Amino acid sequence: MANKLSDGNNLIETLPSISVDCVIFGYDENKLKVLVRREFIPYNGEVHEEWKLPGNHVRKNEDIDHTASRILKEQTGLENIFVKQFMVFSDPDRLKRNAYDYEWVKPRLADERVITVGFYSLINVSDVDNSTLIEVANWADAYEIKDLMFDHNDIFDEAFKKLRYDLLHEPLVFELLPEKFTLTQMQKLYEAIFNTTYDKRNYRRKVNKMAYLIPLDEIQTGVSHKPARLYSFDRDIYENTRTERFDFRV
Amino acid sequence: MANKLSDGNNLIETLPSISVDCVIFGYDENKLKVLVRREFIPYNGEVHEEWKLPGNHVRKNEDIDHTASRILKEQTGLENIFVKQFMVFSDPDRLKRNAYDYEWVKPRLADERVITVGFYSLINVSDVDNSTLIEVANWADAYEIKDLMFDHNDIFDEAFKKLRYDLLHEPLVFELLPEKFTLTQMQKLYEAIFNTTYDKRNYRRKVNKMAYLIPLDEIQTGVSHKPARLYSFDRDIYENTRTERFDFRV
DNA sequence: ACAAAAGTGTTTTGGGTACACCCATGT
DNA sequence: ACATGGGTGTACCCAAAACACTTTTGT
Numbered sequence: 001m002a003n004k005l006s007d008g009n010n011l012i013e014t015l016p017s018i019s020v021d022c023v024i025f026g027y028d029e030n031k032l033k034v035l036v037r038r039e040f041i042p043y044n045g046e047v048h049e050e051w052k053l054p055g056n057h058v059r060k061n062e063d064i065d066h067t068a069s070r071i072l073k074e075q076t077g078l079e080n081i082f083v084k085q086f087m088v089f090s091d092p093d094r095l096k097r098n099a100y101d102y103e104w105v106k107p108r109l110a111d112e113r114v115i116t117v118g119f120y121s122l123i124n125v126s127d128v129d130n131s132t133l134i135e136v137a138n139w140a141d142a143y144e145i146k147d148l149m150f151d152h153n154d155i156f157d158e159a160f161k162k163l164r165y166d167l168l169h170e171p172l173v174f175e176l177l178p179e180k181f182t183l184t185q186m187q188k189l190y191e192a193i194f195n196t197t198y199d200k201r202n203y204r205r206k207v208n209k210m211a212y213l214i215p216l217d218e219i220q221t222g223v224s225h226k227p228a229r230l231y232s233f234d235r236d237i238y239e240n241t242r243t244e245r246f247d248f249r250v
Numbered sequence: 251m252a253n254k255l256s257d258g259n260n261l262i263e264t265l266p267s268i269s270v271d272c273v274i275f276g277y278d279e280n281k282l283k284v285l286v287r288r289e290f291i292p293y294n295g296e297v298h299e300e301w302k303l304p305g306n307h308v309r310k311n312e313d314i315d316h317t318a319s320r321i322l323k324e325q326t327g328l329e330n331i332f333v334k335q336f337m338v339f340s341d342p343d344r345l346k347r348n349a350y351d352y353e354w355v356k357p358r359l360a361d362e363r364v365i366t367v368g369f370y371s372l373i374n375v376s377d378v379d380n381s382t383l384i385e386v387a388n389w390a391d392a393y394e395i396k397d398l399m400f401d402h403n404d405i406f407d408e409a410f411k412k413l414r415y416d417l418l419h420e421p422l423v424f425e426l427l428p429e430k431f432t433l434t435q436m437q438k439l440y441e442a443i444f445n446t447t448y449d450k451r452n453y454r455r456k457v458n459k460m461a462y463l464i465p466l467d468e469i470q471t472g473v474s475h476k477p478a479r480l481y482s483f484d485r486d487i488y489e490n491t492r493t494e495r496f497d498f499r500v
Numbered sequence: 501a502c503a504a505a506a507g508t509g510t511t512t513t514g515g516g517t518a519c520a521c522c523c524a525t526g527t
Numbered sequence: 528a529c530a531t532g533g534g535t536g537t538a539c540c541c542a543a544a545a546c547a548c549t550t551t552t553g554t
Contacts, residue, residue, distance in 0.1 A: 015266075015267040015361075015363075015365070016265075016266065016267065017265040017266065017267055017268060018267055018268060018365055058340070058365070060342075060363070061342050061363075062342065063340040063341050063342060064338060064340040064365065065340070085337070085338055087335070088314060088335055088338055088367050090308070090313040090314040090315070090367075091313050092310075092311050092312065092313060111265075113265075113310070113311075115265070115268055115308070115314065117338050117340075182533085183533090183534095184532075184533075199517075199518070199519080200533090200534085200535095201518095201519085201534085201535070201536080202516075202517065202518085204534080204535085205515095205516095205536095206515095206516095220533095222526090223525075223526080223531085223532080224525065224526040224527065224530080224531065224532090225524075225525055225526075225530080225531040225532040225533070226523060226524035226525055226531080226532065226533045226534075227524075227525065227532095227533080228532080228533055228534085229533085229534090432506090433506090433507095434505075434506075449544070449545075449546080450506090450507085450508095451507085451508070451509080451545095451546085452543070452544065452545085454507080454508085455509095455542095455543095456542095456543090470506095472553095473504085473505080473552075473553080474503080474504070474505090474552070474553040474554065475503075475504040475505040475506070475551075475552055475553070476504080476505060476506045476507080476550060476551035476552050476553095477505095477506080477551075477552065478505075478506055478507085479506085479507090
């Protein structure tokens with residue numbers, strides 16, 4: 001029942017009625033971004049530029065986390081990146097909200113209907129070789145997302161909600177921080193994602209209670225101000241000391 | 251690409267590679283229960299009794315919430331019941347963990363692999379006409395779930411985690427309480443679901459702050475002790491006063 | 501009268517929040 | 528010397544948690 005579908009230049013067997021769409025959050029100079037892809041859609045004789053989230057079909061023998069990791073690799077070149085499913089979008093007409101978009105996507109489908117699983121992911125924009133994706137993709141400001149194709153605005157909104165929730169309950173920040181980081185870098189990251197500001201002293205009091213945040217015997221170099229102490233995240237300590245109702249709130 | 255599959259006695263077009271499985275939580279005399287179905291599995295010449303969660307295929311033109319509601323109706327006879335998706339289970343071998351189980355399920359599948367969306371739901375066991383389901387289904391104690399078929403123990407575990415989280419952040423308790431209820435009924439319900447006990451005074455102080463909990467001019471009748479005041483849940487007030495970071499913790 | 505659950509206040513403790521100044525470094 | 532971000536402590540308020548007795552009804 002799996003179908004041969006064109007996936008790039010290869011014929012690969014995929015499941016006909018399930019796809020994965022990825023909301024790839026990128027952190028770049030204290031701003032939260034989202035990766036969107038440009039498509040050119042024929043439209044009443046003209047061609048319109050439209051944007052969508054990256055997605056792909058699920059292959060016959062992979063689980064959906066693998067599909068999501070594959071999309072991450074295709075879009076960013078990065079591997080072993082954290083991906084997390086957050087919601088299934090199953091409106092039978094979800095691809096038909098705009099007739100031209102549907103005409104465009106129809107030849108790529110094995111069925112007239114596709115249920116999609118939404119994933120989100122977190123990367124450092126500086127880890128990506130952005131020269132390779134600049135033509136078809138764009139890092140859009142997470143707080144100014146334009147109209148996307150299909151139900152992709154819904155998918156983005158749900159991803160953002162889930163991201164914020166998860167950040168308060170799991171050590172996700174560290175996916176976006178370098179190996180060694182300063183407390184201010186960590187604070188700025190929270191501020192970008194929650195679109196707010198925190199009091200520095202209260203913030204530090206809170207994070208200083210986190211036993212898995214290890215102060216290193218190392219400080220920043222090359223900054224023209226008092227260099228900050230570097231910290232690292234100790235996942236072992238986190239795993240061993242986490243409690244049922246963990247709280248990353250800052 | 252949709253497939254004609256036998257659904258009971260009717261041929262109904264369904265999507266080949268997606269199903270919905272439901273964890274139906276039932277509240278019964280201060281105990282939390284889960285609905286499981288009995289199946290007889292041929293096993294080395296014998297027939298074994300096994301248990302699984304109720305599930306079904308997704309029809310060609312329905313969204314998955316409709317599939318879940320349909321399963322609820324089939325299993326309990328109840329309609330307009332709250333259902334909520336919580337996770338997708340997509341291990342390509344999820345149906346093959348036990349060879350006999352797979353042999354049993356294979357003829358019911360359009361593909362050798364099915365990705366399933368987990369839903370949970372909440373009902374009052376007393377609302378169900380249990381005489382009709384007694385032969386094939388059973389209300390199992392949520393704290394003593396036996397081995398289930400396929401990956402259904404994983405599905406149950408995730409459902410229970412999500413139920414507990416959602417109960418603290420959404421007004422789900424009221425799905426399980428009658429229209430008019432006492433504060434003690436509400437407390438017992440939390441205690442059953444979180445498997446704990448609360449201090450009555452602290453509990454009441456907390457819930458008395460909830461503006462959407464309306465004390466009625468009505469008290470219990472027919473109890474051989476001081477009758478308790480009845481309360482009702484006002485969804486309008488809840489919707490109008492809910493804030494970003496709502497907290498149902500008690 | 502007694503059994504059974506309803507209903508009610510106070511104290512202690514810890515966390516959240518608001519707030520301002522000196523320090524170390526590069527230029 | 529100055530600009531820049533790093534780093535620190537205190538006071539107030541409120542919510543969480545621990546804890547025991549009186550009230551009302553049915554039998």
